[in-house]
Amino acid sequence: MMLGIVLVSYERGELTERCIASLRAVTTAPFRIFLVDNGSRTDDTRAAVRRWEDASDIVVRRLAANLGPAAGRNAALAKLPRDVDVVAMLDNDIVALPGWERAALDCLSDGADVIQPKLLERDGKTLERGPTRPNASPLAANPQYLGRGLPADHPDVNREEDAAIVGGTGVFRREVLERIGPLDERLHVGEDFDWSFRARAAGFTLRYAPRCALVHDHGFDLAYDEERSATSKYLSAHVVLWLKWRKALLSPTYLAWYDWLDRHGEPMYLPADQRWRIAHRRLRRRLVRRWIIGRHSNVWSTEAEAAQATAAVAARLGLV
Numbered sequence: 001m002m003l004g005i006v007l008v009s010y011e012r013g014e015l016t017e018r019c020i021a022s023l024r025a026v027t028t029a030p031f032r033i034f035l036v037d038n039g040s041r042t043d044d045t046r047a048a049v050r051r052w053e054d055a056s057d058i059v060v061r062r063l064a065a066n067l068g069p070a071a072g073r074n075a076a077l078a079k080l081p082r083d084v085d086v087v088a089m090l091d092n093d094i095v096a097l098p099g100w101e102r103a104a105l106d107c108l109s110d111g112a113d114v115i116q117p118k119l120l121e122r123d124g125k126t127l128e129r130g131p132t133r134p135n136a137s138p139l140a141a142n143p144q145y146l147g148r149g150l151p152a153d154h155p156d157v158n159r160e161e162d163a164a165i166v167g168g169t170g171v172f173r174r175e176v177l178e179r180i181g182p183l184d185e186r187l188h189v190g191e192d193f194d195w196s197f198r199a200r201a202a203g204f205t206l207r208y209a210p211r212c213a214l215v216h217d218h219g220f221d222l223a224y225d226e227e228r229s230a231t232s233k234y235l236s237a238h239v240v241l242w243l244k245w246r247k248a249l250l251s252p253t254y255l256a257w258y259d260w261l262d263r264h265g266e267p268m269y270l271p272a273d274q275r276w277r278i279a280h281r282r283l284r285r286r287l288v289r290r291w292i293i294g295r296h297s298n299v300w301s302t303e304a305e306a307a308q309a310t311a312a313v314a315a316r317l318g319l320v
Contacts, residue, residue, distance in 0.1 A: 003031040003101055004084035004174075007092050008072035010038040013045030015093045015217070020058070022096040029101045032084070033058040034076040039066040068233075069168060070183035070191040077182055080174070088171045095215035097124075103211035104171040107160065113204035114172040114196070116163040117212040120152050128216050130157040131208045132164040139300040141193045141247040152213070163206040165196045169214065176204050186240050188233035190249045197245055229269070231262040232317070239314045248306050253298050259313055 005023060009016040020033065035058055037049045053060045061075050073089055080087065086108065088101065097120075104115050119129040127150045132143040143164035147157040166172075168191070180198045183191045196206060235258055238249040250258065261268060300306040314320045 001030065001085050001105070002083045003027075003029050003105075004080050004087045005031055005033045006073055006076040006087060006089045007033060007035045008038050008069060008076065009035060009040060009045065009049070009092050010066055010072070011040050011042055011045050012092070013040065013042070013048035016045075016052075017048055019090065019092050019094050019096070020052070022094075024057070026096050026098045027101050029105065031057075031101070034061075034079050035059065036061045036063060036072045036075045038068075038072040039063050068185065068188040068191075070187055071185040074182040074185060077177060085174055086171065087174060087177065090169050090214070091216065091218070093216060093218045094169060095217060097213050097215065100212050100214055101171075103209055103213075107207055107209040107212065108171070108173060111205060112207035112209070113176055114163075114166045114170055114199050114206045115209045115212060116166040116170055116206065117214050118152070118157065118208070118210040119167075119169060119214055119216040122215065122217045124215055125152050126150070127152055127154070127157050129167060130210070131159075131161055134164045137299045139246070139248050139303060139306055140251075141190060141241050141245065141249045158210045160210060161208050163196075163208040165193055166199075166206050168192045169216065171209075171212065172199075176202075179204075184240065184244075187237045189229075189237040190241055191237075193247075193249070194241060194244065197247075231258040231266075231268050234258050234268075235262055235313055235317060236319065239310055239317065239319050242306065242310045243314075246303060246307075248300055248310070251298050252300060252305075252309065255309055255313065259316075263316070 007016060007019065023033065035052055037060065040046055040049065049060060049062065052058045059079055061079060063072065063075060077087070086105065088104070100117065104117065107115050116132065118127070120126060121128045127147050129145060130147040132145055135143055147154065150157055176199055180202050184194050187194055200206060234250065238255060241247055241249050311320070
């Protein structure tokens with residue numbers, strides 16, 4: 001059995017180095033890393049990429065530009081040799097903990113097809129992502145995330161159970177990829193929702209496996225997160241998911257707010273030193289929320305309401 005570990009690097013090469021070091025230190029199953037650099041430009045990360053290319057346990061592919069997480073992962077998945085039976089897709093800010101892959105393989109052996117690990121905060125003691133259950137609203141793409149902030153050993157987050165969604169960090173049988181195909185590259189956000197929906201529709205079992213524990217150390221970095229979380233990407237992903245599944249990535253409030261930001265050329269995040277703009281933005285956001293919630297609740301009340309608002313955004317973005 002060979003485990004193929006898919007990593008995508010975009011800048012922040014030191015995090016990828018730490019992830020690779022942790023995998024090498026604790027992973028006991030045979031594995032190989034398939035790493036795609038998603039258009040990094042900084043000297044430090046480009047130097048790290050050259051080191052990774054010289055490593056015998058890493059297959060590296062460079063992309064000329066940042067094409068998004070789905071395209072990056074697909075570029076790595078396309079390089080998997082036939083002897084890879086199980087695939088682990090990990091964010092590069094993951095730190096592997098002892099026994100993570102053995103727990104995942106045990107869960108697959110027990111009949112699961114796609115596994116959501118237990119993800120811990122930087123301290124290794126607090127839950128960052130655990131069990132997921134379907135959203136109470138059938139129109140919402142995002143699931144209920146249970147137990148965030150609880151101690152990692154809390155019994156509520158240490159029971160194996162079905163998962164509504166398996167996020168960007170997950171472990172799965174190769175057969176799943178062969179049956180449902182790669183990630184949808186139109187989705188720079190929510191590609192994990194779509195892939196989970198497709199896996200379930202194909203009859204595969206999604207499970208939360210708490211013994212498969214990893215640290216997800218995603219600190220905020222303005223330049224990185226602004227690229228990752230551009231409003232245009234969220235709006236486009238909202239439209240694509242709605243057209244595919246009739247499920248909304250964004251609530252009424254956030255769809256209106258991100259649309260306002262995008263129409264006015266405003267970034268999602270502002271530097272901390274722009275205090276007057278931040279205060280103005282907070283007031284504007286409060287007014288948008290009050291306007292939306294005053295007319296509706298902050299969930300889509302009907303499919304027709306969500307369809308109409310989404311169609312307006314799609315038309316403005318030229319997606320229809």
